[in-house]
Amino acid sequence: MSLADTLASLLEREDRLVFGELTLSRDPHGVFSARHRVDAEPTTSLEPIDSVAALREIAKYDSAGAFRPLKTAPGLRSGWCTETPCPREFLRRLDAIYPGLFATWVAYDRDALAPVPLRGTLGRQTGMYRFAGTITDEMAHRLQAELCAPGCLRRITWPIDANNGGHARVEASADEIPLLCTEACTFAVTRARELAKEAYDQANSAGTPQG
Ligand code: SF4
Structure with missing residues (x-):
């Protein structure tokens, strides 16, 4: 099973998972989404982010604009949401925030x-x-x-x-x-x-x- 298929099997429709500072979810139509945990409530109005490059920029700086040399340090910026129906694309987007860490978990x-x-x-x-x-x-x-x-x-x-x-x-x-x-x-x-x-x-x- 590919990593993307494994991700899809862990995150079934209407599921939610915590991944670092992220909340991952999947709606009834199968669309994957990730956002900061503080933005987990559906009422929050969030900036849609739909590219890996933009997510890498989000991971680079904290909310005060300071560089985050360690991507797994607490302090990920909130206020955004990324959505896609494609598990491979979703995995690429998660890797932009936490490089290689889903693969690390699966291998471990x-x-x-x-x-x-x-x-x-x-x-x-x-x-x-x-x-x-x-x-x-x-x-x-x-x-x-x-x-x-x-x-x-x-x-x-x-x-x-x-x-x-x-x-x-x-x-x-x-x-x-x-x-x-x-x-x-x-x-x-x-x-x-x-x-x-x-x-x-x-x-x-x-x-x-x-x-
Ligand atoms: S990546 Fe590992 S060694 Fe480095 S700060 Fe985090 S827990 Fe410590």
Whole structure:
């Protein structure tokens, strides 16, 4: 079954699903629609958006006009709606907001995608980012608590290392398509490097004689 067919089978007529900050729905005629969750009520008057390019622009900036470097950070602009009867086109439009994340969920749900342990990701870094691999488990937990939890809607599936069982398997509830994180992103790698460097600097300054 193609991804678009899978999407259509998950979102049957008159169904609603949550996908990140979006509400996805399908009317009795089979037309798919997506809008921000705060605009879920049908009485709201919304700007119709009917192109992938326009949706990419919506995903780029928050309501205050600030660039959104991480597409799964909370803060997606509201006030618009996109509709199409074609499941393939609908999937393209969802990918404009959350690139590749429907496919990630389907692959994970079919056991066809193994999360990459954080230490595997950090171990592949080169140049100045190699240092990120020296973080302790405690720093890795701090990274998740300080960067991922408040700043990203994805649910982490990767373990810190291959030998520690990691996170419980994510199961979707009946009204949701989860946004998953199956490998730490560049923001997490950057933060890991910062934490490692802070610890290194502290350890070295602690041993420096005061003059
Ligand atoms: S590592 Fe994953 S959960 Fe954390 S900020 Fe990056 S994409 Fe989001």
